[in-house]
Amino acid sequence: MMYPYKILFAFLVFCAQIMNANVSVNALFSNHMVVQQKTKIPVWGWADPMEKITVVAGWGQKAEVVTSSDGTWKVEIKTPKAGGPFNISIYGKDTLKISDVLSGEVWLCSGQSNMDFALNKFVNDAREKEYQPLVEFIRNEIATADDSLLRHIEIPQTPSLYNKKHNFKANWGSATPDNTGNITATGYFFAKELRKNLNVPIGIIECSWGGTRIQPWISVDTYMKHETTKAYYEHEMKNAKGKIVEMAQEGYEDTVFQNKYNEWIQSGKTIPRPWPTVHPEKSKQIPATLHNGMISAIKPYAIKGVIWYQGESNSHYMEESYGFYLKELVTSWREEWGQGNFPFYCTQLAAFKVTDERSNVGWAAVSDQIRTVCTTLPKTGMAVLHDIGEAIDVHPHNKKDVGKRLSKWALKKDYNKKVQAVSGPLFKRIKKSNNKIIVKFIHVGSGLMVGHKQLMDDAVPVSESLKWFEVAGQDGVWKTANAQIISKNMVEVSHLDVLKPIKVRYAWSSNPEGANLYNKNGLPAAIFTSDQ
Numbered sequence: 001m002m003y004p005y006k007i008l009f010a011f012l013v014f015c016a017q018i019m020n021a022n023v024s025v026n027a028l029f030s031n032h033m034v035v036q037q038k039t040k041i042p043v044w045g046w047a048d049p050m051e052k053i054t055v056v057a058g059w060g061q062k063a064e065v066v067t068s069s070d071g072t073w074k075v076e077i078k079t080p081k082a083g084g085p086f087n088i089s090i091y092g093k094d095t096l097k098i099s100d101v102l103s104g105e106v107w108l109c110s111g112q113s114n115m116d117f118a119l120n121k122f123v124n125d126a127r128e129k130e131y132q133p134l135v136e137f138i139r140n141e142i143a144t145a146d147d148s149l150l151r152h153i154e155i156p157q158t159p160s161l162y163n164k165k166h167n168f169k170a171n172w173g174s175a176t177p178d179n180t181g182n183i184t185a186t187g188y189f190f191a192k193e194l195r196k197n198l199n200v201p202i203g204i205i206e207c208s209w210g211g212t213r214i215q216p217w218i219s220v221d222t223y224m225k226h227e228t229t230k231a232y233y234e235h236e237m238k239n240a241k242g243k244i245v246e247m248a249q250e251g252y253e254d255t256v257f258q259n260k261y262n263e264w265i266q267s268g269k270t271i272p273r274p275w276p277t278v279h280p281e282k283s284k285q286i287p288a289t290l291h292n293g294m295i296s297a298i299k300p301y302a303i304k305g306v307i308w309y310q311g312e313s314n315s316h317y318m319e320e321s322y323g324f325y326l327k328e329l330v331t332s333w334r335e336e337w338g339q340g341n342f343p344f345y346c347t348q349l350a351a352f353k354v355t356d357e358r359s360n361v362g363w364a365a366v367s368d369q370i371r372t373v374c375t376t377l378p379k380t381g382m383a384v385l386h387d388i389g390e391a392i393d394v395h396p397h398n399k400k401d402v403g404k405r406l407s408k409w410a411l412k413k414d415y416n417k418k419v420q421a422v423s424g425p426l427f428k429r430i431k432k433s434n435n436k437i438i439v440k441f442i443h444v445g446s447g448l449m450v451g452h453k454q455l456m457d458d459a460v461p462v463s464e465s466l467k468w469f470e471v472a473g474q475d476g477v478w479k480t481a482n483a484q485i486i487s488k489n490m491v492e493v494s495h496l497d498v499l500k501p502i503k504v505r506y507a508w509s510s511n512p513e514g515a516n517l518y519n520k521n522g523l524p525a526a527i528f529t530s531d532q
Contacts, residue, residue, distance in 0.1 A: 023047040023092035027153075028301050030098060032172035034151050034203025037082045037103040041302035044074035047092045058086035059103070079103050079302075082200035102149065104201030105194060106303045107410075109187035110217070110295075111310035113210030114350070114395060114402075119188060120181030122397050131390055133455055134397035142181045149201040150175040150191050152183045157209045159216070160293035161240060161281050168297045172203075184208065186309055189403025190410075197411055205301070207294050209284055213313045214325045216290035222332040223287060229328070233287045240280035247279060271356045272316055299336050305343030305379075305414065306333065307406050311370060312349060312394060315362035315510070323369030330377055345381045345409045346374035348527055350396045351389025353511040363510035367527040375426060381409035384424045387453050387524045391511050400456055405523070421445035424523030425489075430504055430530045436494040437471060437501050438486070439530075444519045447488040451518035459522040468515040469493045470508060471501040472531070478505070491517070505529035 025045035035041055043055055043063075051067045055075050063075035080086075084102035089095060109115055122138045153172045158165060173179040175188065184206045191202040223233035246252060260274035280286060314322045330344050348367040354360050367386075374382040383405035388398040412419040425441035425448060432438075441448065450466055453459040466483035471493050481493040481504070493504050507515040507527040517525035 022094050023051070023053065023090055023096050025090060025096065025098075026166070026297075026301070027168050027170055028205070028298060029088070030172060032100045032102075032151060032174065033098065033153075034102045034104050034106055034172070034201050035079050036106045036302040036304055037079055037200070039302060040076045040078050042074055042076055042300050043088075043090075044072070045090070046071050047073060051092050054091040056089045056091070058088065058101070084201065102151070102201035102203070104149070104203060105198065106203040106205065106301075107187070107191070107194075108205045108207060108298075108303050108306045109184050109190070110207045110306060111308050112208060112212045112313055114312070114347075114399075115184055115186050115206070115307075115309040116208040116210045117185055117395055118182050119185045119399075121395070122185060122399070123181075126390075126397060127393050128390060131393075131397055131455070137400070137456070138185070138397065143177055145175045145177060145180040147175040147192075147195060150188075150195050151201065151203045152179075152187070152191075152206065153203075154182070154184070154206040155294050155298060157284070158293035158297075159282060159284050159286070159289040161283075161286060161289055162292070164292050164296040165294070166297055168294075185399035186402050186406075187307065189400045190307055190406050191403070193404050193407035194410065194415075197407075197417055198415060205298060205303070207298060208309075209290060209294075211313055212284050212290060212310070213317055214310060214322065214329060215287045215318070216285055217295065217310075218288060218325065218329050219291045219295070219332055219336065220288045222328055236287050240283070240286055243277070243280050247277075269355070272359065295333070295336075299333075300338055302339070303337070303342065305345065305410065307345050307347075309347045309402070311366040312352075312363075314366050315349075315354070316356070316359045319358075319362035319365050322366045323373050326370065326373045327377065330373070330380065341378045343379050343381075343410060343414050344374070344377070345383070345406050346370050347383045347385050347402060347406065349389075349510075350385040350402075351387070351391065351511045351513065352394045352396075353391040360510045361508075364508045364512075364527055364529075368529055371426065371526050371528055379413070381406075381413065381422060382526065383409070384524045384526045386507055386512055386515060386527060387459070389511070391513065398456055421519055421521035421523055423526075425517060425519050425525040427506075427526065427528035427530065432500075432502065435499050435501065436492055437504050437530075439491045439493060439504055441489050441491070441525065443523075444489040445521035445523070447520045448485045448491065449518050449520045450485070450516050451522070451524075452516060453518075453522070453524070459518050459524070461520075462516070464516065466491065466517055468507045468509075468512045468517075469504065470506075471495050471498050471504050473498045473500050473502055478508075503529070503531040505531065 059080040063077045067073040086101045088098040126132045187204045223229045374380040390396040408422040411417040423443040428440045449461045451459040452462045469481040469483035470478040471481045472478045479495040483493045486492045
């Protein structure tokens, strides 16, 4: 029992703590930050309940608010055209000053390891000698980069099973030799292209984690919108809570992992390798946990748009419904940010030789679903990457072309720059003609060509047959097709044993080595199937 005087003492201590609270802000609002130019941005933080907060920006804007009963506050303030540096001062019972603030373009970079991996992850010698020049290129990039107007902040990798996080600890840094190696490689080369073409400050917010599926990046509220996804989320949470109880028991053994590990050994390591069971409160795979722990901590910071590189981990997990979840992610993030349909640019998956047939087919299926979502939703686009993969390294070194291809969409669609082609050929439709199928493409630029790409060089035309086209008839059996370009935007495909072909697909593999349909602007055709 707590005596009255103890209750009074505890109350007075609590009040003293509240009265002495300092005004604070989300970690995104810190020295060297980049704000989205020429818009109205939210600024938010914490202070004492019912405390007057005044935000004064060095470019001549001011906003005031009184904190809520829970101590939270938020204002909106107009930002200037690109420039700086500026200071931002926040006044309450004390003063917080933020220095070296730039106004420019801000992009969120999210996904799994091929977004997560920083430049310094690519400085070790390549597993295949032919890719060693890419290693040397990245080593030199890190050593010589010196751009104080390209800035980066990385959100700590934080799963949260139950609660939404609202802040984090991290700092903004610039692309200088002592820091460039820490920047997401994909995001860096994307931002570098924007810097070159726009000549304004660029800020990239990295919110990614290697090996993650798409499901953890989607909010609980989004799962609750549909009966099927609600049931899925509740089932996964029930399993997680049950596992927490199980793992807390004395003498607990991870028998599920041990059994799967034995199967992996017996298979000759030809199936995906299992890993020990992670405690659910530390898991990065449970639905909504990364949205809770990472996305919730940064929204609604004003951004221009998102680049997304993820899907490898879904090639063998709910791969048939990846497109549904991607569409939900794009739509829900836009709703949560409250900025309307901001640009959202995805990548298909780079080539990689997986060890099992399910992942082989799933790799292609995920890539095709990325195509259908990121070319049909408003203000979306997609970079094709199968020609820059590495068969024995799931993290290919050529992130320069990844960033460059993503930037083409942004430069053309969002910044009105002249770009000859933003994409390689994309499947449009088929026309059946006796024993042949005519495939029509869009985004053909100057026309279709049979091409070959060497490392970071532009693709060049070559005199060889088209590869990796397949056709199937009513029996559903796929046959390697004869294929030829017959016009600026059409390819004719056929097979002698398929008298009435009804569907066609291209590059349908995790490692479609030699896939060689390009447009004359040097961009590869996307993985696709006409079979829906």
